[in-house]
Amino acid sequence: MSPRSRLIDPKGWIFLAALGAFCVAVPVLNLVVPEGSGLHLPTYLVALFGKYLAYALLAVSLDLVWGYCGILSLGHGAFFALGGYAMGMYLMRQIGPRGVYGNPVLPDFMVFLNYKELPWYWYGFDHFAFAALMVLLVPGLLAFVFGWLAFRSRVTGVYLSIITQALTYALMLAFFRNDMGLGGNNGLTDFKDLLGFSVQSQNFRVGIFVATGVALALGYLIARFMTVSAYGKILIAVRDAESRTRFLGYRPEHYKTLAFTVSAMMAGVAGALYVPQVGIINPGEFAPGNSIEAVIWVAVGGRGTLVGAALGAVLVNYAKTVLTGAMPDAWLFALGALFVVVTLFLPRGLVGTAVERLGGRRAAAKLPPEPAIAPKLAEEGQGS
Amino acid sequence: MSTATLEPPAAHATPPGLGTGPANKKRQTDALLYLDDLRVTFDGYKALRGLSLTLSRGEMRAIIGPNGAGKTTMMDCITGKTRPDTGIALFDGTHDLLTLDEPAIADLGIGRKFQKPTVFESHTLSDNILLALKGPRAGFSSLFGWRNRVERGRIDALLETVGLLPHRDRPAADLSHGQKQWLEIGMLLAQDPKLLLVDEPVAGMTDAETAETANLLRRIAGEHAVVVVEHDMHFVRALECRVTCLHEGAVLAEGSIDAVSADPRVVEVYLGR
Numbered sequence: 001m002s003p004r005s006r007l008i009d010p011k012g013w014i015f016l017a018a019l020g021a022f023c024v025a026v027p028v029l030n031l032v033v034p035e036g037s038g039l040h041l042p043t044y045l046v047a048l049f050g051k052y053l054a055y056a057l058l059a060v061s062l063d064l065v066w067g068y069c070g071i072l073s074l075g076h077g078a079f080f081a082l083g084g085y086a087m088g089m090y091l092m093r094q095i096g097p098r099g100v101y102g103n104p105v106l107p108d109f110m111v112f113l114n115y116k117e118l119p120w121y122w123y124g125f126d127h128f129a130f131a132a133l134m135v136l137l138v139p140g141l142l143a144f145v146f147g148w149l150a151f152r153s154r155v156t157g158v159y160l161s162i163i164t165q166a167l168t169y170a171l172m173l174a175f176f177r178n179d180m181g182l183g184g185n186n187g188l189t190d191f192k193d194l195l196g197f198s199v200q201s202q203n204f205r206v207g208i209f210v211a212t213g214v215a216l217a218l219g220y221l222i223a224r225f226m227t228v229s230a231y232g233k234i235l236i237a238v239r240d241a242e243s244r245t246r247f248l249g250y251r252p253e254h255y256k257t258l259a260f261t262v263s264a265m266m267a268g269v270a271g272a273l274y275v276p277q278v279g280i281i282n283p284g285e286f287a288p289g290n291s292i293e294a295v296i297w298v299a300v301g302g303r304g305t306l307v308g309a310a311l312g313a314v315l316v317n318y319a320k321t322v323l324t325g326a327m328p329d330a331w332l333f334a335l336g337a338l339f340v341v342v343t344l345f346l347p348r349g350l351v352g353t354a355v356e357r358l359g360g361r362r363a364a365a366k367l368p369p370e371p372a373i374a375p376k377l378a379e380e381g382q383g384s
Numbered sequence: 385m386s387t388a389t390l391e392p393p394a395a396h397a398t399p400p401g402l403g404t405g406p407a408n409k410k411r412q413t414d415a416l417l418y419l420d421d422l423r424v425t426f427d428g429y430k431a432l433r434g435l436s437l438t439l440s441r442g443e444m445r446a447i448i449g450p451n452g453a454g455k456t457t458m459m460d461c462i463t464g465k466t467r468p469d470t471g472i473a474l475f476d477g478t479h480d481l482l483t484l485d486e487p488a489i490a491d492l493g494i495g496r497k498f499q500k501p502t503v504f505e506s507h508t509l510s511d512n513i514l515l516a517l518k519g520p521r522a523g524f525s526s527l528f529g530w531r532n533r534v535e536r537g538r539i540d541a542l543l544e545t546v547g548l549l550p551h552r553d554r555p556a557a558d559l560s561h562g563q564k565q566w567l568e569i570g571m572l573l574a575q576d577p578k579l580l581l582v583d584e585p586v587a588g589m590t591d592a593e594t595a596e597t598a599n600l601l602r603r604i605a606g607e608h609a610v611v612v613v614e615h616d617m618h619f620v621r622a623l624e625c626r627v628t629c630l631h632e633g634a635v636l637a638e639g640s641i642d643a644v645s646a647d648p649r650v651v652e653v654y655l656g657r
Contacts, residue, residue, distance in 0.1 A: 226527065229526065229527050229528070229532055230514065230515070230526040230527075230529075230531035230532050231523060231526040233507060233511050233514070233515055233526075234515055234526055236504070236506060236507065237504040237507065237515055240504055240505060240506055241502055241504060241505075243465075243486075244498075244504070245515075246485075246486035246487050246490070247463060247486055247490055247495070247496050248490055248495075248515065248516055248521070248571070248575060249487050249490035249491045249521050249575070250487060250521050251487045251521075254522070254523050255523050258523045258527075365505075365506050365555035365557060365558075366506055366555075367506070368506075369505075369506070
């Protein structure tokens with residue numbers, strides 16, 4: 001037998017086919033169908049859909065650690081925002097002398113705050129390759145150090161969740177300060193162009209939408225590759241009975257740190273793709289609420305399915321767009337209600353429930369055990 | 385106490401002033417497992433009070449004793465789950481178990497089956513065996529390496545040994561209690577350890593299952609040293625091995641099952657109750 005299960009299972013094919021169709025249809029409807037036609041897709045919707053796809057990538061990265069490894073991260077928004085800031089710094093440097101103050105080196109906010117020269121940590125961000133590297137390295141390094149310390153000390157369950165929450169909150173407070181040199185309260189904005197393309201142009205909007213779709217597909221495949229390998233099986237074993245894996249000779253902290261780091265890098269890429277599409281990155285992205293919303297997307301779609309996480313992110317954000325347009329005050333209530341309903345009636349989420357109905361018990365056994373939301377407390381029940 | 389005393393044989397005796405530091409790598413004893421004067425205190429409760437035990441290569445040993453005698457605590461000390469306050473625990477004559485953590489000890493070749501069967505419930509039986517198989521266990525090797533290319537036959541042979549081959553593709557959660565016990569023994573075999581620690585393997589088993597388990601363990605012994613903790617005296621008798629009786633964290637008696645069960649102090653603390 002080949003213990004590595006098929007890389008792409010039926011739901012994976014459906015997901016990739018739908019994503020591919022979406023990534024073809026949206027550009028065609030926007031660029032090819034003439035503006036007067038009823039089928040024409042306005043450019044602002046392309047940017048909106050691109051944003052959904054970036055969120056979907058964040059959700060996939062979160063599902064990798066939550067669904068397969070039991071790490072309920074309530075701070076994944078931090079990695080997303082860090083990736084976004086790395087991209088934002090590149091975009092700021094691309095503005096050059098076109099800023100309000102016309103300073104060729106310093107971004108406007110630095111001129112305004114009387115900076116005399118560029119802080120050292122801005123060096124290199126005028127090169128796209130360097131910025132792209134930082135998009136991966138900064139969240140990855142933070143996750144590696146954080147994960148190594150937390151997992152080695154065997155911090156699990158709610159305690160770990162609370163620390164991740166504190167992490168993103170601390171970063172938010174830090175980034176709010178003007179002397180961080182990252183735009184403080186206002187963050188980074190007024191972007192002009194990326195790799196020579198104007199970020200406002202229709203072609204760029206379509207291009208980055210497709211790029212986000214490709215990144216989502218790649219992120220899915222990487223997460224899938226990891227979870228169907230023996231590594232992924234051990235990850236699931238760690239999720240279900242961590243101390244048992246130690247008595248087999250595994251070091252769960254290594255396994256968790258690797259998954260957490262890869263996941264953070266994926267979240268960073270999602271943030272980097274998100275920022276040019278929304279045109280701004282500010283400390284609000286670190287708000288704990290954002291990370292918790294991401295957890296809800298994954299819960300709605302179905303933990304431990306990857307596809308479900310992406311689907312949940314798109315559906316919940318679509319609902320958010322519609323509802324905040326119609327009844328802005330009702331959104332948080334609707335989100336809370338959604339969370340309660342999913343927890344009570346669809347503990348495996350949409351895709352998890354579908355897998356259970358269609359694939360039977362055997363397929364469902366692979367999914368994380370129910371109570372979907374309650375994080376697993378440090379297991380003490382091993383032996384006696 | 386004549387027949388049932390632990391008298392450390394001369395070959396196993398510890399030289400005076402034995403250091404167990406990392407520099408002291410020369411073989412101290414021929415015993416596979418050498419425990420001397422282990423003491424463990426939990427919140428003032430003395431779980432082990434000077435436990436000493438030696439086990440030869442390939443030997444099977446049954447450990448009996450009333451509740452609270454320190455049987456499981458002893459296993460916890462050997463596998464790195466609990467750190468004793470004082471004492472010596474040597475494996476293979478050279479490895480100081482008290483300085484190692486659980487994965488390092490498992491890596492040396494000590495496998496453990498828990499009292500409550502602990503298998504990976506969401507994995508199939510074959511995946512449970514796959515994860516237990518002896519070999520490199522680093523993250524990258526399981527992501528890209530050999531564990532992704534294990535031959536089906538190797539896993540099936542192990543499942544066959546514990547009589548679970550027909551269930552190979554079922555999730556372990558589906559198994560009965562007794563079947564989980566066997567699966568866990570199969571996982572132990574897949575680890576191919578030098579020493580198997582088996583905690584109450586027949587708890588909750590029917591008589592027929594118990595007899596089969598005794599057969600299975602007897603077959604395993606010889607190739608591997610086995611320590612079995614068990615309450616079921618019929619089962620212990622069926623193992624046909626040397627028996628150690630613990631009481632209040634120390635060895636009370638040791639010898640054949642007949643000698644131990646005839647020992648008046650054993651009768652008093654354990655069998656007589």
